[in-house]
Amino acid sequence: MAKSKFEYVKSFETEDKLLPNCWIVVRVDGKSFHKFSEKHEFQKPNDMRALDLMNRSAVKVMEQYKDIVIAYGESDEYSFVLRKDTEIFNRRGFKIMTYINSLFTSSYVFYWKQYFKEVKLKSPPYFDARIVLYPTDENIRDYLSWRQADCHVNNLYNTTFWALVIKGGLSNIEAEKRLCGTFSSDKNEILFSEFNTNYNNEPEIFRKGTILLRKRIKKPNSEHFKRVIVPLHEDLIGEKFWNTHSEVLSI
Numbered sequence: 001m002a003k004s005k006f007e008y009v010k011s012f013e014t015e016d017k018l019l020p021n022c023w024i025v026v027r028v029d030g031k032s033f034h035k036f037s038e039k040h041e042f043q044k045p046n047d048m049r050a051l052d053l054m055n056r057s058a059v060k061v062m063e064q065y066k067d068i069v070i071a072y073g074e075s076d077e078y079s080f081v082l083r084k085d086t087e088i089f090n091r092r093g094f095k096i097m098t099y100i101n102s103l104f105t106s107s108y109v110f111y112w113k114q115y116f117k118e119v120k121l122k123s124p125p126y127f128d129a130r131i132v133l134y135p136t137d138e139n140i141r142d143y144l145s146w147r148q149a150d151c152h153v154n155n156l157y158n159t160t161f162w163a164l165v166i167k168g169g170l171s172n173i174e175a176e177k178r179l180c181g182t183f184s185s186d187k188n189e190i191l192f193s194e195f196n197t198n199y200n201n202e203p204e205i206f207r208k209g210t211i212l213l214r215k216r217i218k219k220p221n222s223e224h225f226k227r228v229i230v231p232l233h234e235d236l237i238g239e240k241f242w243n244t245h246s247e248v249l250s251i
């Protein structure tokens with residue numbers, strides 16, 4: 001095709017090829033989900049339908065992009081880790097980030113009804129995204145540990161906050177004041193002594209978030225294997241997880 005006189009504007013586009021040999025993380029996070037969750041009457045502190053929908057959307061992204069080796073989700077966020085040597089989209093950062101974010105968001109809408117049934121989607125949900133490179137295995141492990149520690153801190157806070165409000169009859173402001181300046185041990189104690197709740201017995205999906213991994217499992221009555229994406233809700237900060245799933249970092 002002949003070039004038009006306008007073609008030169010293309011040259012204003014900047015190079016966005018990512019550094020080779022680094023883990024690539026794309027993290028998406030819901031925009032104003034504090035409000036979005038209220039508007040759609042999410043159960044507090046943890047609405048299982050919302051977590052299932054987040055996980056379903058993340059599985060869709062992993063099905064589409066096979067170079068994602070592990071994903072981690074909590075609350076309204078999901079992190080996707082692409083293998084260090086991926087050549088997907090020629091390692092163009094904008095392409096990688098925007099396709100993942102867009103597919104995640106559209107899947108969230110696409111699967112909404114499957115989880116929220118009669119609850120009508122009242123406004124289009126949307127997510128921000130960032131892309132970060134981590135050069136070492138230690139860095140990528142620390143990144144995932146950071147997100148899981150965040151899940152823990154937030155969930156302990158939210159579990160205590162909503163116990164004070166729903167079971168304790170405090171207003172939101174009173175509950176917030178009560179928790180101001182408290183340590184983890186104080187929150188555990190409030191839950192235990194005032195609400196007969198042992199935090200460690202709360203569901204693991206709430207406390208640990210969701211890890212999505214690829215596994216090969218044997219088909220029944222056959223020598224063949226199939227590849228599946230499995231959700232796990234376990235500690236990934238300690239050594240055990242990485243010893244058990246050593247294939248994740250070895251690619």
Ligand code: ATP
Binds near residue numbers: 029047
């Ligand atoms: P921002 O746009 O800056 O991300 P935000 O309101 O989304 O603002 P976040 O820090 O991302 O703030 O927090 C997400 C909020 O969404 C949580 O604090 C919680 O209120 C709500 N939320 C997310 N997932 C759930 C869930 N499964 N059940 C109940 N509430 C949820």
Ligand code: ATP
């Ligand atoms: P890529 O993923 O590289 O963007 P693509 O198939 O989307 O691949 P584009 O160059 O973006 O390629 O072209 C979009 C194509 O979508 C058009 O060539 C056309 O076939 C189709 N298309 C888009 N909008 C319409 C429309 N309104 N009516 C009919 N076809 C359309």
Ligand code: MG
Binds near residue numbers: 029
């Ligand atoms: Mg935020």
Ligand code: MG
Binds near residue numbers: 029030031032033
């Ligand atoms: Mg958010």
Ligand code: MG
Binds near residue numbers: 029030075076077
């Ligand atoms: Mg968030």
Ligand code: MG
């Ligand atoms: Mg196109």
